[in-house]
Amino acid sequence: MKLTGVELRRIAMPLVAPFRTSFGTETQRDVLLVRAVTDDAEGWGECVAMAGPLYSSEYVDGAVDVLRRFLVPRLVAGGPFGAHEVAGRLAPVKGHRMAKAALEMAVLDAELRSEGRSFGRELGAVHDRVPCGVSVGIMDSVPELLDAVGGYLDEGYLRIKLKIEPGWDVEPVRAVRERFGDEVLLQVDANTAYTLADAQQLARLDAFDLLLIEQPLDEEDVLGHADLAKLIRTPVCLDESITSARDAAAALRLGACQIVNIKPGRVGGYLEARRIHDVCVAQGVPVWCGGMLETGLGRAANVALAALPGFTLPGDTSASGRYYAGDITEPFVLDDGHLRLPDGPGLGVAPLEDRLAEVTTATEWLPV
Ligand code: OSB
Numbered sequence: 001m002k003l004t005g006v007e008l009r010r011i012a013m014p015l016v017a018p019f020r021t022s023f024g025t026e027t028q029r030d031v032l033l034v035r036a037v038t039d040d041a042e043g044w045g046e047c048v049a050m051a052g053p054l055y056s057s058e059y060v061d062g063a064v065d066v067l068r069r070f071l072v073p074r075l076v077a078g079g080p081f082g083a084h085e086v087a088g089r090l091a092p093v094k095g096h097r098m099a100k101a102a103l104e105m106a107v108l109d110a111e112l113r114s115e116g117r118s119f120g121r122e123l124g125a126v127h128d129r130v131p132c133g134v135s136v137g138i139m140d141s142v143p144e145l146l147d148a149v150g151g152y153l154d155e156g157y158l159r160i161k162l163k164i165e166p167g168w169d170v171e172p173v174r175a176v177r178e179r180f181g182d183e184v185l186l187q188v189d190a191n192t193a194y195t196l197a198d199a200q201q202l203a204r205l206d207a208f209d210l211l212l213i214e215q216p217l218d219e220e221d222v223l224g225h226a227d228l229a230k231l232i233r234t235p236v237c238l239d240e241s242i243t244s245a246r247d248a249a250a251a252l253r254l255g256a257c258q259i260v261n262i263k264p265g266r267v268g269g270y271l272e273a274r275r276i277h278d279v280c281v282a283q284g285v286p287v288w289c290g291g292m293l294e295t296g297l298g299r300a301a302n303v304a305l306a307a308l309p310g311f312t313l314p315g316d317t318s319a320s321g322r323y324y325a326g327d328i329t330e331p332f333v334l335d336d337g338h339l340r341l342p343d344g345p346g347l348g349v350a351p352l353e354d355r356l357a358e359v360t361t362a363t364e365w366l367p368v
C-alpha cells in the first residue's frame with residue numbers, strides 16, 4: 001500500500017470510576033490514536049501507552065515523539081509496503097513497542113478494510129464471541145471492593161481479577177471468596193509490587209484456589225519468577241515481562257510462568273501477539289488477552305485476538321461501560337458474559353465522528 005499520511009490524535013477519556021493499581025491511580029485515560037490514510041482506505045491504531053511511564057517505560061508523549069521523528073519516516077522511506085512488513089521496517093528503532101504496535105495496527109486496519117477482511121479472520125479467530133473477565137482496582141475498603149465485585153458478577157462477568165499490592169492481598173481475596181464462593185473464577189495482579197522476599201506472604205494465597213497470580217515481581221526479574229513459582233502453588237502468569245515471542249519462549253523454558261497474558265501493545269503489535277499465542281499453544285501453555293483500558297478501537301482488535309484457539313482463559317476484555325460512559329465507537333456490550341467479534345472489514349468498528357471530536361485534545365497530520 002501507499003500511505004498518503006498519518007494522523008496522530010490525542011483524546012482524553014474520563015473513566016467511570018478511578019482505577020487504582022500498585023503503580024498508581026487513573027481517573028482519565030490519555031489515549032493516542034493513529035490514523036493511517038492510503039489511496040483507497042484509512043485505518044485506525046490505538047496506542048496503549050499511558051500518561052506516565054509507570055506500567056512500562058513507554059508513555060504517551062514519548063510515543064508521539066518517536067512516531068513523528070523516527071517510526072513514520074522509516075516506515076515510508078522504502079516506498080510502498082504491506083502490513084506484514086511494518087515490524088521489519090521499524091525494527092532498527094529499539095524498543096517503543098507500544099508506539100510501533102499502534103502504527104502497525106493502523107496500517108493493518110487500512111489494508112484489511114481495503115481487502116474486505118476482518119481482524120478476526122486475518123488473525124485466525126475460531127469463535128464469534130469471547131468470554132469476558134474484569135479487572136477490579138484496589139479500593140479504600142473491603143466492603144467497597146465487595147460491592148464492586150458483586151456488581152460485576154451481576155452484570156455477568158465470568159472471571160474476576162483483583163489488583164493487589166503489599167497490604168492489600170490476602171484479606172481482599174479471602175473476603176471475595178467468603179462472600180461469592182469457591183466457584184467464582186478468581187485471579188490477582190500485582191503489577192510488580194513484590195520481591196522474592198515476599199514469597200511466604202504470596203504463598204498464603206495458595207489457600208484460595210486462584211487461577212493465577214499475574215506479574216508479582218519486577219518486569220526484568222524473570223529468574224525471580226522461576227524461583228517464586230517453586231515456592232507457591234498458585235500458577236504464575238507474566239504480563240510486563242513478556243515483550244516478544246522470543247522472551248515468552250525463554251520465560252517458559254526457564255519455568256518463570258505457567259500462563260501468559262498477551263497484550264498486543266506491549267509486544268509490538270497484533271502480529272507478534274499471534275506469534276506468542278503460537279509459541280504457547282505449541283507448549284500447551286494457556287494464554288489470555290490482557291487489556292490497557294482501551295477504547296472501542298483497541299477493544300475490537302483485542303476481542304478478535306482473544307477468539308484464537310489458544311485463548312482458553314477469559315480475558316480483560318470488558319464491556320465499554322466498565323471503562324467509559326461514552327466510548328468513541330459503538331459500545332461493546334456484555335451478552336451472557338461475552339463480547340461478540342465485530343465482523344465487518346478491518347476492525348469492524350470506526351470512531352463516531354461527533355464523539356471523537358468531543359474528546360479530542362490535539363491532532364497532528366504527518367504528510368508522507
Ligand atoms: O496490568 O493488566 C494490567 C490496566 C492498565 C495497565 C495495566 C493493566 C491494566 C488492567 C486493566 O489490569 C485491564 C483492562 O481492563 O483493560
Ligand code: MG
Binds near residue numbers: 191215239240
Ligand atoms: Mg497485568
